[in-house]
Amino acid sequence: MSIFESLESQVRSYCRGWPTVFDRATGSHLYSEDGREYLDFFAGAGALNYGHNNPVLKAALLEYLGRDGVTHALDMTTVAKRDFLETFQDTILRPRELDYKVMFPGPAGANAVEAALKLVRKVTGRESIINFTNAFHGMTLGALSVTGNSLKRGGAGIPLVHATPMPYDNYFDGQTPDFLFFEKLLQDSGSGLNEPAAVIVETVQGEGGINVARMEWLQGLAELCQRHDILLIVDDVQMGCGRTGPFFSFEAAGITPDVVCLSKSIGGYGLPLALTLIRRDLDIWEPGGSTTALFGALTRLS
Numbered sequence: 001m002s003i004f005e006s007l008e009s010q011v012r013s014y015c016r017g018w019p020t021v022f023d024r025a026t027g028s029h030l031y032s033e034d035g036r037e038y039l040d041f042f043a044g045a046g047a048l049n050y051g052h053n054n055p056v057l058k059a060a061l062l063e064y065l066g067r068d069g070v071t072h073a074l075d076m077t078t079v080a081k082r083d084f085l086e087t088f089q090d091t092i093l094r095p096r097e098l099d100y101k102v103m104f105p106g107p108a109g110a111n112a113v114e115a116a117l118k119l120v121r122k123v124t125g126r127e128s129i130i131n132f133t134n135a136f137h138g139m140t141l142g143a144l145s146v147t148g149n150s151l152k153r154g155g156a157g158i159p160l161v162h163a164t165p166m167p168y169d170n171y172f173d174g175q176t177p178d179f180l181f182f183e184k185l186l187q188d189s190g191s192g193l194n195e196p197a198a199v200i201v202e203t204v205q206g207e208g209g210i211n212v213a214r215m216e217w218l219q220g221l222a223e224l225c226q227r228h229d230i231l232l233i234v235d236d237v238q239m240g241c242g243r244t245g246p247f248f249s250f251e252a253a254g255i256t257p258d259v260v261c262l263s264k265s266i267g268g269y270g271l272p273l274a275l276t277l278i279r280r281d282l283d284i285w286e287p288g289g290s291t292t293a294l295f296g297a298l299t300r301l302s
């Protein structure tokens with residue numbers, strides 16, 4: 001029995017499919033402890049868009065550690081946080097005419113999703129969220145409540161409520177996307193769904209099986225949200241940071257979500273970092289309304 005079988009929890013998952021002990025990694029390759037080279041198609045499930053140990057990021061990281069830069073600061077102001085906010089504004093948001101406030105909700109993608117769900121409920125005073133079949137948004141309770149996978153949902157051990165799944169884009173060739181079922185429920189005051197706070201969607205579902213929503217479907221969804229005064233959350237935790245081409249996966253559809261969740265590759269180097277991007281007028285948090293002790297003080301895009 002290996003050390004992993006005897007000492008690590010049964011919960012371990014991906015490693016069961018790859019019975020190899022990895023030791024080093026550069027660019028697109030991982031190397032096992034016996035020196036065998038593997039092409040890494042997994043790439044941290046979207047956390048390593050810029051490759052393993054990217055030399056540009058490594059140099060910045062080593063320089064930062066070498067000069068004893070702050071590595072834990074809770075949400076204190078630091079030079080690294082200032083550099084990050086300015087660089088993100090100048091290179092990502094402003095060129096795309098996106099006016100988002102940046103929230104650091106905690107280190108994981110699920111933290112970004114939890115913060116988004118809390119905020120849309122706070123802003124609208126409504127409880128219900130619309131999610132989609134096969135969606136994956138994370139393993140914490142709120143994120144699981146908008147996740148489709150029954151095995152993962154079952155892990156919660158309690159009922160997961162206040163979320164209603166709708167069919168994800170069915171992708172029938174040539175068929176115009178329609179939201180008839182969705183519209184019907186919105187009109188039916190008896191359904192309890194007539195006033196959802198928000199819709200949460202992945203433009204391409206990752207964990208749910210690489211399902212690609214059509215541009216017209218995403219545009220129709222954004223239009224429906226606007227017409228019914230429903231906030232639109234795009235979960236770009238896995239598909240953001242260039243994974244689909246442009247920095248944000250929703251850019252190609254020409255839609256502007258009210259809230260965007262980012263994590264994984266925003267950490268640059270595989271380091272944990274998450275952001276919840278909030279339409280400026282929706283940033284109604286009270287100080288400390290959703291803050292945690294951990295976020296990546298190290299991360300810099302420049």
Ligand SMILES: Cc1ncc(COP(=O)(O)O)c(C=O)c1O
Binds near residue numbers: 136139
């Ligand atoms: C779309 C999406 N949202 C949220 C998450 C959760 O991220 P984390 O595992 O960092 O909490 C994932 C993780 O795979 C994801 O793919």
